[in-house]
Amino acid sequence: MTQQINEFPEFIQNAWNKSGFTSLTTIQERAFPSLLENKDIVIESPTGTGKTIAYGLPALAKINAEIKNAQVVFLAPTRELAMQIFEVCQKFTENSGISGASLIGGANMQRQLDKLKKKPQFIVGTPGRVKELIQNKKLKMHEVKTIVIDEADHIVEAGFGGDVEQVIGATLKDRQLVFVSATINNKTEEWSKKLADQPDVIKAEKETSSNSVTHTFMLSEYRDKVDNLRKLIRHTPDIKAIVFVNNSMKMDEFASKLEFKKIQLGVLAGNSTKDDRKRVLTDFKRGKIPVLLTTDVATRGLDIPDVTHVVHLELPEDVKQYVHRSGRTGRMGKEGTVVSLVTKAELSSVKKWTTKLNVPLQKQVLKEGQVLIRDEQTKPKNSVAAGKSKVQNRKPNFNKNKRDKKDI
Known part of the structure; x- marks a missing residue:
């Protein structure tokens, strides 16, 4: 196990060992320190380099299991990506006392309301549905300390930027914002910096390997x-x-x-x-x-x-x-x-x-x-x-x- 993983809570260390990972990817090594220090960050790293782990573990590590309210929100532009993020989060919060809920567009609203009644501590959802639940006062955001916007470039291109801004606006000013994508163009980077507080920009190339x-x-x-x-x-x-x-x-x-x-x-x-x-x-x-x-x-x-x-x-x-x-x-x-x-x-x-x-x-x-x-x-x-x-x-x-x- 790498030294950086040793700094995470025991439940994350156990899940890491169970996953069979032996080393961190470049983006994980670079992103962990800034994320754990609660800095706002823009992350650009190619597909397949472990971005979900890079932003997910630091966010989950900061959740207080004793507080029965949402503390981390992950936003994704598609239902499938949201469900993948949710599965990773479930895997790394096993036996932690931490629970989550997936709130995605197109799914049964009543079932999602039932999930929220159980006071989940992390939320994974699509921007429109999360915004809708906040506006209907079904999702409280006053305890949210971290918001992660995955596939930020696609969110901007698809016109979901306004929904994301409303979700961010429902939180307190001291929350952490994390913008992530495989490729971040100038428009997306400018949008991210407009919302974030002097964010670190972390970019990583895809590792070369003999199995390329x-x-x-x-x-x-x-x-x-x-x-x-x-x-x-x-x-x-x-x-x-x-x-x-x-x-x-x-x-x-x-x-x-x-x-x-x-x-x-x-x-x-x-x-x-x-x-x-x-x-x-x-x-x-x-x-x-x-x-x-x-x-x-x-x-x-x-x-x-x-x-x-x-x-x-x-x-x-x-x-x-x-x-x-x-x-x-x-x-x-x-x-x-x-x-x-x-x-x-x-x-x-x-x-x-x-x-x-x-x-x-x-x-x-x-x-x-x-x-x-x-x-x-x-x-x-x-x-x-x-x-x-x-x-x-x-x-x-x-x-x-x-x-x-x-x-x-």
């Missing part, structure tokens, strides 16, 4: 993209892939084509019902389905463990969107692969983005039932020198049907 993310592209005519995706899925063993499209308009068409070819998948769209989203995410996390077809809106902030591949079926708009999508794999230093299915005209954009990110870009091809990753000169990479297997020719476990040669 491999960025690849696969040339494909637009009309052939879905079929090439099918081949990639079939010929990549034990794949667990998130496939991104740009909007929900073509989701059904893409899904139908893949399902017709016997590809098991789940669809996560922005207009999916709460029950459908929960079912699809649960099935994907548990490995019941190997592919999740989705949009950026539907997955913003989601932390799904052990995603092996991110596939850009349709190219993102810019490098920022590319980073957010690609960050769904290779989380916490694990191995992952990003595949951009691109036309010749689209290839220049991917090359420009990866150059800006200073990451190598390799070519991926399908040949005789094998997935091959080659360099720009189409020469196969040496699998030993590359540090990982570049040839994958074992059929995935989820599809045991025999295929004829035309299926390759």
Whole structure:
């Protein structure tokens, strides 16, 4: 256990040990001291670097179990992200006498009111619902000492900034404000500094690791993209892939084509019902389905463990969107692969983005039932020198049907 974790309450130390963590990430090491000193902070750190732990543990450590009122409020732009934060908080407050409540839009209001009657000490919610409960005098904020705004850039872009400001306005002046995101642009940083009191700005790059993310592209005519995706899925063993499209308009068409070819998948769209989203995410996390077809809106902030591949079926708009999508794999230093299915005209954009990110870009091809990753000169990479297997020719476990040669 690291020395910094020793400074936390015993219940957090126990949960840390139970989680199997052995060391802190860069953002956790940098953020803990300032957060524990109650300073206002703006945190920028890439996806998969442990931000929830970075802001969550210091906030939970300061809760007084004897005070039966909300003391920490975590705000998130989506229901799924709010529920993930809530699960982490529950995990790290086990056997502490500290309780929490999730207050998210779209959920049953009466059930949330019943939760508040139990006097939870931490709240995780979406800005609109938390604001509504404060205005209706159902959630008291006079004991709140810390407010964390996660995915702050998305909150600003989605127009939730006003709701957040009203939540902050309901607290006393000596509370701590923490703004967090994978990428914070000038507009979000200015908004954060307007609300906070001379905040520290803490930024961390993603740690490099021998188990890094491999960025690849696969040339494909637009009309052939879905079929090439099918081949990639079939010929990549034990794949667990998130496939991104740009909007929900073509989701059904893409899904139908893949399902017709016997590809098991789940669809996560922005207009999916709460029950459908929960079912699809649960099935994907548990490995019941190997592919999740989705949009950026539907997955913003989601932390799904052990995603092996991110596939850009349709190219993102810019490098920022590319980073957010690609960050769904290779989380916490694990191995992952990003595949951009691109036309010749689209290839220049991917090359420009990866150059800006200073990451190598390799070519991926399908040949005789094998997935091959080659360099720009189409020469196969040496699998030993590359540090990982570049040839994958074992059929995935989820599809045991025999295929004829035309299926390759």
